[in-house]
Amino acid sequence: MKIDQYLPRQFVLAGTDTDVGKTLVAAMLAAGLPAAYWKPIQSGLTETTDTEIVRALSGLPGTYFLPEAYRLQTPISPHAAATLDGMVIERQRLKLPSVEGRLIVEGAGGLMVPINDQTLLIDVLGDWGLPVLLVSRSRLGTINHTLLSLAALREYGIEVLGVVMNGGEDTVSRQAIESYGKVKVLAQLPVMAELNPTAIKEAYSMVFGGDDF
Numbered sequence: 001m002k003i004d005q006y007l008p009r010q011f012v013l014a015g016t017d018t019d020v021g022k023t024l025v026a027a028m029l030a031a032g033l034p035a036a037y038w039k040p041i042q043s044g045l046t047e048t049t050d051t052e053i054v055r056a057l058s059g060l061p062g063t064y065f066l067p068e069a070y071r072l073q074t075p076i077s078p079h080a081a082a083t084l085d086g087m088v089i090e091r092q093r094l095k096l097p098s099v100e101g102r103l104i105v106e107g108a109g110g111l112m113v114p115i116n117d118q119t120l121l122i123d124v125l126g127d128w129g130l131p132v133l134l135v136s137r138s139r140l141g142t143i144n145h146t147l148l149s150l151a152a153l154r155e156y157g158i159e160v161l162g163v164v165m166n167g168g169e170d171t172v173s174r175q176a177i178e179s180y181g182k183v184k185v186l187a188q189l190p191v192m193a194e195l196n197p198t199a200i201k202e203a204y205s206m207v208f209g210g211d212d213f
Contacts, residue, residue, distance in 0.1 A: 003186070003208040004033055007133070010096075010103040011161060012125055014153075016136040016145040018109040021166030021189065023050045025135050026106050027057035028189075030064065031197065032204035035102035038066040040094050040124075041115065043108060044075025050106060059197035069093050078121075079114040089115045094124050105130065111152050122156055131159035136177070138167035138188060143176045150181045162186040 007029075015022045030037050037058075039050045048056075055065055070089055072081035082089045094115075096105070108115075111122045125132060132153055136146040146163060153160050162184045163177060174185045187207045192199060 002211055003029075006186075007033070007161065008131055009101065010099070010105070010130055012105045012107060012128065012130050012132045014107045014111055014121075014125065014132045014134055014149070016110060016134065016142070016149045020135050020137050021164075022106050022135045023053050024057075024166065024192075024195075025133075025164050025189070026050075026104050027054045028200050028204045028208070030054055030060060030104055031058035031200050032208060033102050033104075034058070034060055034064065035104045036064045036066060036099050037104050037106070038068075038097060038099075039106045039108075040069045041072070041078045041089065041108040042068045042070065043072045043078050043081040045071060045073050046075070054106075057195060057197060057200045059201075066097050066099070077113050078108050079116050082116070089119075091116070091119050091124060091127070094127070096128050096130070111149055122152060122158070125153075125158055126156050131161045133161045133186075134163045134183075136163055136165050138165045138170035138173065142170070142173050143180075146173075146177050147181050150183060164189065167191060 013022050013026050037054050042049050051065055072085055074081045074084050107121055113121050115121055134149055136142050160183055164186055165188045168191050169188055178185055
């Protein structure tokens with residue numbers, strides 16, 4: 001089975017932590033499937049936003065990209081960034097957009113980051129009811145972070161599609177995550193020397209283009 005047949009038409013890309021590579025995976029899958037992309041909460045506007053990165057790397061036209069529900073100035077936890085901007089993130093404003101066809105939703109940071117005084121990101125994932133593709137790092141500590149994230153998702157009753165490890169081959173961690181986490185590691189992304197639409201599409205074909213899903 002190919003990855004486009006394995007993945008549902010709409011799903012969430014969640015991470016075990018911040019900067020684990022969710023946006024890179026989103027760009028790769030958006031380009032390869034192809035799929036619309038939505039980043040509901042963007043923390044940090046001083047540099048390129050995640051939506052701008054995915055658009056640039058995927059090479060998809062602007063019609064594939066939905067506007068963020070919240071654009072916060074400071075690259076910190078959403079609840080704290082919102083406070084600095086003099087606002088409160090409202091859970092009801094994070095309803096899924098109506099999209100025909102494929103949609104990738106990218107979370108903000110890890111699963112347990114607060115978005116306001118009462119709500120964690122994982123609460124919102126539960127509201128959406130979409131399955132989750134979990135992105136983790138290939139580095140020391142990833143077994144612990146990944147297993148904890150899987151346990152949290154299952155505690156909330158959220159379906160897990162599998163894990164994508166970013167950062168190169170890590171056979172020991174992959175085997176441990178699959179064994180203890182009772183989950184399939186769908187791919188291990190290599191360290192990419194270049195980041196552009198051509199490289200992203202080639203990486204998609206190499207990593208996700210087989211029939212073993």
